[in-house]
Amino acid sequence: xxxxxxxxxxxxxxxxxxxxxxxxxxxxxxxxxxxxxxxxxxxxxxxxxxxxxxxxxxxxxxxxxxxxxxxxxxxxxxxxxxxxxxxxxxxxxxxxxxxxxxxxxxxxxxxxxxxxxxxxxxxxxxxxxxxxxxxxxxxxxxxxxxxxxxxxxxxxxxxxxxxxxxxxxxxxxxxxxxxxxxxxxxxxxxxxxxxxxxxxxxxxxxxxxxxxxxxxxxxxxxxxxxxxxxxxxxxxxxxxxxxxxxxxxxxxxxxxxxxxxxxxxxxxxxxxxxxxxxxxxxxxxxxxxxxxxxxxxxxxxxxxxxxxxxxxxxxxxxxxxxxxxxxxxxxxxxxxxxxxxxxxxxxxxxxxxxxxxxxxxxxxxxxxxxxxxxxxxxxxxxxxxxxxxxxxxxxxxxxxxxxxxxxxxxxxxxxxxxxxxxxxxxxxxxxxxxxxxxxxxxxxxxxxxxxxxxxxxxxxxxxxxxxxxxxxxxxxxxxxxxxxxxxxxxxxxxxxxxxxxxxxxxxxxxxxxxxxxxxxxxxxxxxxxxxxxxxxxxxxxxxxxxxxxxxxxxxxxxxxxxxxxxxxxxxxxxxxxxxxxxxxxxxxxxxxxxxxxxxxxxxxxxxxxxxxxxxxxxxxxxxxxxxxxxxxxxxxxxxxxxxxxxxxxxxxxxxxxxxxxxxxxxxxxxxxxxxxxxxxxxxxxxxxxxxxxxxxxxxxxxxxxxxxxxxxxxxxxxxxxxxxxxxxxxxxxxxxxxxxxxxxxxxxxxxxxxxxxxxxxxxxxxxxxxxxxxxxxxxxxxxxxxxxxxxxxxxxxxxxxxxxxxxxxxxxxxxxxxxxxxxxxxxxxxxxxxxxxxxxxxxxxxxxxxxxxxxxxxxxxxxxxxxxxxxxxxxxxxxxxxxxxxxxxxxxxxxxxxxxxxxxxxxxxxxxxxxxxxxxxxxxxxxxxxxxxxxxxxxxxxxxxxxxxxxx
Numbered sequence: 001x002x003x004x005x006x007x008x009x010x011x012x013x014x015x016x017x018x019x020x021x022x023x024x025x026x027x028x029x030x031x032x033x034x035x036x037x038x039x040x041x042x043x044x045x046x047x048x049x050x051x052x053x054x055x056x057x058x059x060x061x062x063x064x065x066x067x068x069x070x071x072x073x074x075x076x077x078x079x080x081x082x083x084x085x086x087x088x089x090x091x092x093x094x095x096x097x098x099x100x101x102x103x104x105x106x107x108x109x110x111x112x113x114x115x116x117x118x119x120x121x122x123x124x125x126x127x128x129x130x131x132x133x134x135x136x137x138x139x140x141x142x143x144x145x146x147x148x149x150x151x152x153x154x155x156x157x158x159x160x161x162x163x164x165x166x167x168x169x170x171x172x173x174x175x176x177x178x179x180x181x182x183x184x185x186x187x188x189x190x191x192x193x194x195x196x197x198x199x200x201x202x203x204x205x206x207x208x209x210x211x212x213x214x215x216x217x218x219x220x221x222x223x224x225x226x227x228x229x230x231x232x233x234x235x236x237x238x239x240x241x242x243x244x245x246x247x248x249x250x251x252x253x254x255x256x257x258x259x260x261x262x263x264x265x266x267x268x269x270x271x272x273x274x275x276x277x278x279x280x281x282x283x284x285x286x287x288x289x290x291x292x293x294x295x296x297x298x299x300x301x302x303x304x305x306x307x308x309x310x311x312x313x314x315x316x317x318x319x320x321x322x323x324x325x326x327x328x329x330x331x332x333x334x335x336x337x338x339x340x341x342x343x344x345x346x347x348x349x350x351x352x353x354x355x356x357x358x359x360x361x362x363x364x365x366x367x368x369x370x371x372x373x374x375x376x377x378x379x380x381x382x383x384x385x386x387x388x389x390x391x392x393x394x395x396x397x398x399x400x401x402x403x404x405x406x407x408x409x410x411x412x413x414x415x416x417x418x419x420x421x422x423x424x425x426x427x428x429x430x431x432x433x434x435x436x437x438x439x440x441x442x443x444x445x446x447x448x449x450x451x452x453x454x455x456x457x458x459x460x461x462x463x464x465x466x467x468x469x470x471x472x473x474x475x476x477x478x479x480x481x482x483x484x485x486x487x488x489x490x491x492x493x494x495x496x497x498x499x500x501x502x503x504x505x506x507x508x509x510x511x512x513x514x515x516x517x518x519x520x521x522x523x524x525x526x527x528x529x530x531x532x533x534x535x536x537x538x539x540x541x542x543x544x545x546x547x548x549x550x551x552x553x554x555x556x557x558x559x560x561x562x563x564x565x566x567x568x569x570x571x572x573x574x575x576x577x578x579x580x581x582x583x584x585x586x587x588x589x590x591x592x593x594x595x596x597x598x599x600x601x602x603x604x605x606x607x608x609x610x611x612x613x614x615x616x617x618x619x620x621x622x623x624x625x626x627x628x629x630x631x632x633x634x635x636x637x638x639x640x641x642x643x644x645x646x647x648x649x650x651x652x653x654x655x656x657x658x659x660x661x662x663x664x665x666x667x668x669x670x671x672x673x674x675x676x677x678x679x680x681x682x683x684x685x686x687x688x689x690x691x692x693x694x695x696x697x698x699x700x701x702x703x704x705x706x707x708x709x710x711x712x713x714x715x716x717x718x719x720x721x722x723x724x725x726x727x728x729x730x731x732x733x734x735x736x737x738x739x740x741x742x743x744x745x746x747x748x749x750x751x752x753x754x755x756x757x758x759x760x761x762x763x764x765x766x767x768x769x770x771x772x773x774x775x776x777x778x779x780x781x782x783x784x785x786x787x788x789x790x791x792x793x794x795x796x797x798x799x800x801x802x803x804x805x806x807x808x809x810x811x812x813x814x815x816x817x818x819x820x821x822x823x824x825x826x827x828x829x830x831x832x833x834x835x836x837x838x839x840x841x842x843x844x845x846x847x848x849x850x851x852x853x854x855x856x857x858x859x860x861x862x863x864x865x866x867x868x869x870x871x872x873x874x875x876x877x878x879x880x881x882x883x884x885x886x887x888x889x890x891x892x893x894x895x896x897x898x899x900x901x902x903x904x905x906x907x908x909x910x911x912x913x914x915x916x917x918x919x920x921x922x923x924x925x926x927x928x929x930x931x932x933x934x935x936x937x938x939x940x941x942x943x944x945x946x947x948x949x950x951x952x
Contacts, residue, residue, distance in 0.1 A: 430450050456563065659799045817865055
């Protein structure tokens with residue numbers, strides 16, 4: 001029989017003969033052996049029936065095989081068969097059996113460490129667990145399986161892929177709470193399913209790979225439909241079609257003999273993705289070659305039939321078939337499927353199972369479509385009129401291959417629908433009514449009215465929330481003798497009484513309460529409200545949504561004993577699930593409205609705040625514009641843009657402790673900048689030590705910087721601390737650091753890294769806390785590249801690079817520098833001569849001399865200019881003319897480096913700026929007095945100042 005199976009031939013006769021050989025009487029020693037053989041034959045027949053899609057036949061064979069394995073004492077064979085039975089029970093919609101057998105089978109595999117079959121059994125069980133919302137249990141079993149497989153050694157590629165599929169299915173069973181998060185969640189899961197499908201295909205299980213591709217198709221299709229108005233919708237739908245094509249390819253490669261579930265899944269997804277009527281017709285031909293939903297149910301494939309009809313109803317609605325005979329027939333079948341699923345599930349699992357069946361990829365679209373169909377059917381059929389039997393829908397349109405037999409689903413208006421289906425239809429219509437209401441208080445009123453109608457109760461109460469946020473709505477039927485009157489609202493002034501103790505019990509325990517005679521019920525002996533209200537029948541159920549207790553629904557009757565029974569409890573529990581969903585939706589909408597109002601209020605406040613801040617910024621800009629530039633800064637003079645940038649950088653560096661390297665030509669004022677950084681910082685009260693490394697011989701530099709001990713070298717008569725120790729707590733400025741030798745650079749690096757120095761001739765190190773500022777007129781980076789300066793020392797000192805401009809690059813500062821030096825050195829000259837200071841400059845520089853000075857390149861920079869001014873003070877009397885200038889300056893060509901050589905306007909503007917600056921400085925920035933000195937009106941001076949600010 002096995003040989004015929006391997007070559008694709010019919011093995012049934014051989015299997016029958018093997019079973020016949022097992023019939024008869026056998027001795028005690030051979031009975032277990034014969035039972036084991038019979039069990040294997042039955043298991044093989046079950047496998048063949050399962051592959052052929054004959055679920056009912058396969059379940060019968062597997063059950064018989066399980067009994068024979070038990071007789072033979074083969075526990076492993078029994079749990080293998082029970083695992084297969086669990087899978088078939090799930091496909092048949094029997095969730096109770098699927099869970100019990102699946103759990104027992106998986107426990108057996110875990111106990112026996114059967115790592116090769118464990119992932120497949122886990123996958124079968126997790127499908128059922130996800131359907132009833134037991135995701136946490138599924139995760140615990142998945143982790144245990146992962147640990148067992150890892151402990152057993154290297155995990156095969158197939159088992160890795162199967163375990164990854166289980167992990168994805170568990171993530172897919174718990175969608176995020178918000179629509180935006182669910183959209184990204186679908187796209188991510190679609191990509192993960194596609195990658196898992198590729199791994200399964202590489203491992204050689206084409207059927208499982210095709211099924212993973214179909215799951216990816218479902219996720220991406222839902223993502224595309226949810227983002228219909230987004231630019232990404234087309235990309236998501238294209239991804240869904242690619243995944244569907246991959247699943248179809250795997251099915252076709254199997255020669256059409258692939259698993260029935262995969263072939264139906266491919267056809268159903270093609271139906272769901274059909275973009276047009278023409279595509280729908282093409283998909284119909286594909287469906288015609290497969291069993292109809294009714295045939296699938298008869299074959300034990302109720303899950304496939306549900307998916308088939310769910311997709312068919314969605315496709316009919318997309319193309320305008322709502323409330324007609326075709327869609328009504330499909331909706332009737334769906335209600336029958338749903339009732340069957342509920343009957344085979346435990347009461348505790350029904351709520352989660354219903355949510356799972358009526359949602360797809362985290363959205364309740366199947367529920368909305370079913371409610372829409374039932375509502376359309378209700379609206380099109382007059383309540384008082386006798387319904388006419390509609391014409392039979394075509395087999396092609398409804399997916400059925402024959403006329404519906406007795407007891408099967410029929411179109412709307414037919415009296416053949418089961419009472420359970422009618423109840424579900426009524427509940428779904430009620431939910432449709434509730435879902436339209438987005439105001440929580442009005443929604444609670446409708447919930448009370450609906451549940452009183454459903455149970456024929458005298459009074460009803462629904463409460464949601466806890467503490468101060470708790471809301472309660474009550475209704476009471478007014479009685480006039482034995483007849484019912486109109487409803488009386490429990491508003492202000494109303495006295496609707498109810499048992500709060502019962503509601504609190506339900507809220508605390510999460511379990512329903514049913515009492516046919518509350519007055520004599522022992523559970524309520526301590527409840528005064530029961531006796532005070534003279535209650536007879538009481539029924540209360542919790543409102544639970546995704547594991548959260550939102551509130552409770554309560555009905556009672558004071559006159560009728562036994563007014564509620566177990567069937568009413570089941571109806572109320574089903575209604576409570578739908579009511580909880582509507583409450584959660586209304587509460588979420590209320591939260592969204594509150595958040596929107598908060599955001600709008602915050603937006604208004606932010607707009608006002610921004611407006612006030614903008615006004616402050618404008619005012620600050622005006623203050624900055626009207627404030628004079630810092631032409632003098634800590635002993636430095638300069639109003640040029642280059643020097644203003646230097647001043648701002650000094651301000652920022654002063655508040656930090658980072659090492660700084662100052663670059664600039666000789667005479668640009670590098671030591672002044674270093675001292676300014678020190679004086680403006682937190683070390684201003686400590687020592688500032690400056691040393692020119694290039695001015696000290698190499699043999700003495702180490703002793704100067706680090707100090708020496710007595711006798712360290714010839715002439716060392718005593719111990720002497722170095723400059724680093726002298727600068728402890730303050731700042732040391734190392735000018736021309738690029739002139740140091742490689743050995744000295746190494747010692748400097750140690751001081752910077754370790755913060756300690758060692759005197760020459762000593763073995764002991766001394767800790768120092770010194771900020772190091774270095775300077776160089778050479779390009780240290782080029783020296784590093786040439787190998788003449790240590791790279792590690794360069795990176796240690798060159799944290800911030802500050803470049804000083806040469807004087808020829810800021811010629812506009814020359815007049816101010818001349819005035820500064822004239823004042824400083826003129827006071828000294830007058831003091832030596834014994835003359836009193838009169839506030840006037842000791843010398844006046846003529847315009848022609850100033851032009852010569854501005855044209856000179858100043859190779860010695862500011863130091864050379866200072867020397868030139870001192871020369872004037874020694875040689876000149878009242879004013880400085882061209883002939884008084886040094887020979888090098890006098891011989892320089894005017895305007896050689898002047899970019900405005902022959903342009904009149906820039907020269908005039910520069911002269912105006914210099915004269916105005918001098919007048920403002922002389923009058924301490926008093927615009928009225930400065931205008932008088934310049935021969936201008938105050939308004940004219942202000943216009944010129946504003947023009948200068950704008951040009952900068």
